[in-house]
Amino acid sequence: MSVSTSAEKMVQIVTNSSLENKLIRSLEKIGITGYTIFNVRGDGDSGIQDSHMDGDTNILLMVVVPAELSEVLMAKLLEYKNKGHHLLVFSVDAAVLA
Amino acid sequence: MSGLDSLLIPAVLFFALGVFAQLIKSDLKFPEGLAKGISLYLLMAIGLKGGAELAKADMAIALQSIFWAFLMGLVIPLIGYAILRFRDRIDPFNAAAITAHYGSVSAATFLTAVAFLEAMNVSHESYPIIMMVIMESPAIIVGLVLAMLARKKLAMSSDAPKTGDSQGVNTGSLLREAFTNGSVILLLGAMLVGAVASPEAMAKVYPFSNEIFMGVLCLFLLDMGIEAAKRIKSFKKAGFTLVSFGLIMPLIGGTIGVFVGVTLLGFSPAGAMLVAILGASASYIAVPPAMRYGVPEANPSFYLTLTLGVTFPFNVVIGIPMFYQMAIWYSGI
Numbered sequence: 001m002s003v004s005t006s007a008e009k010m011v012q013i014v015t016n017s018s019l020e021n022k023l024i025r026s027l028e029k030i031g032i033t034g035y036t037i038f039n040v041r042g043d044g045d046s047g048i049q050d051s052h053m054d055g056d057t058n059i060l061l062m063v064v065v066p067a068e069l070s071e072v073l074m075a076k077l078l079e080y081k082n083k084g085h086h087l088l089v090f091s092v093d094a095a096v097l098a
Numbered sequence: 099m100s101g102l103d104s105l106l107i108p109a110v111l112f113f114a115l116g117v118f119a120q121l122i123k124s125d126l127k128f129p130e131g132l133a134k135g136i137s138l139y140l141l142m143a144i145g146l147k148g149g150a151e152l153a154k155a156d157m158a159i160a161l162q163s164i165f166w167a168f169l170m171g172l173v174i175p176l177i178g179y180a181i182l183r184f185r186d187r188i189d190p191f192n193a194a195a196i197t198a199h200y201g202s203v204s205a206a207t208f209l210t211a212v213a214f215l216e217a218m219n220v221s222h223e224s225y226p227i228i229m230m231v232i233m234e235s236p237a238i239i240v241g242l243v244l245a246m247l248a249r250k251k252l253a254m255s256s257d258a259p260k261t262g263d264s265q266g267v268n269t270g271s272l273l274r275e276a277f278t279n280g281s282v283i284l285l286l287g288a289m290l291v292g293a294v295a296s297p298e299a300m301a302k303v304y305p306f307s308n309e310i311f312m313g314v315l316c317l318f319l320l321d322m323g324i325e326a327a328k329r330i331k332s333f334k335k336a337g338f339t340l341v342s343f344g345l346i347m348p349l350i351g352g353t354i355g356v357f358v359g360v361t362l363l364g365f366s367p368a369g370a371m372l373v374a375i376l377g378a379s380a381s382y383i384a385v386p387p388a389m390r391y392g393v394p395e396a397n398p399s400f401y402l403t404l405t406l407g408v409t410f411p412f413n414v415v416i417g418i419p420m421f422y423q424m425a426i427w428y429s430g431i
Binding site for chain 1: 137332382385388402
């Protein structure tokens, strides 16, 4: 039995929670209305992020969008990175159940 | 009570327990979000208590306290910036972000100082509480302005084409956030409630806001101990200059605070010590998120390591008793 799926991109962004509202507004501006946010913990260049206080609380923001839209999103996220914001952004191919 | 005795108050001992637990790699940890919840409780309780006392206080002294608190909030970060930028040791963005933390205040350090005074049965003025509210924000503005100037200087000195990207962040929205951040609103709001509510109605809230307060503070400091010890491994990355700054800056801010408290405001040594702690302490609740967004070029690892790992423990263990002795000595001159 074949299952029908569509090829899209899953973009994941790991960053500090202080950027959450701004990122969501950026998503809305480029026409992305759906997203999922997880609270996440970890360590890296920005030091320990263990959700102790707002300053060390990280989120993982995940969106699944068509490839063209993921390009627009990546360009927008690059603007954040160029300002110096600490974001880890990556995208992977996703087969979305139709 | 002096010397080692001053460390033997439950809040400080629980802080030490937290550090110890982390050092021996115990699995003791707080559920996610609990520390945030406890800090909301502490701000609300201190606001209620302070508001009720301020309602009975002298308006002229309150206004003077507000004025000097605002000025301390502006001057201390500028001194910190000058120190960090001396001989170009620290880049301007990290210097701006770090120094903003030192101009602002740490409510937990302040409350530990209150616990220290209460353990000795020493009464203190209530004005430092309103000073704490005032000092939350000005340093954020100073940090943002310093970073903005650094950005302009960098853009002028480099040949890189000016793009919208390098122009930094929306200053207007940041200013609004600096003055409407959660801690400021909760503290001010709770103070207002404490000031306008009838004493009989307030008495019903005392079991929540006063009687369990010190116990909750112990719980919070236990968590702070765990957090402080976690940051020790980042000392190497922060480097000798920054770690030394984390020890020197509270001495400078605290000395300014003793002077403001005793000479300019005429407080008792206990009240002056609380002002000193406001000057000496570094924020780790309100300022880090503001700097993460406002000065994204800075490395968050530096300022969190300094405020939580160096300055907070220093103030709790050494700063509080030392500034109290300093205030007693200076008042006697």
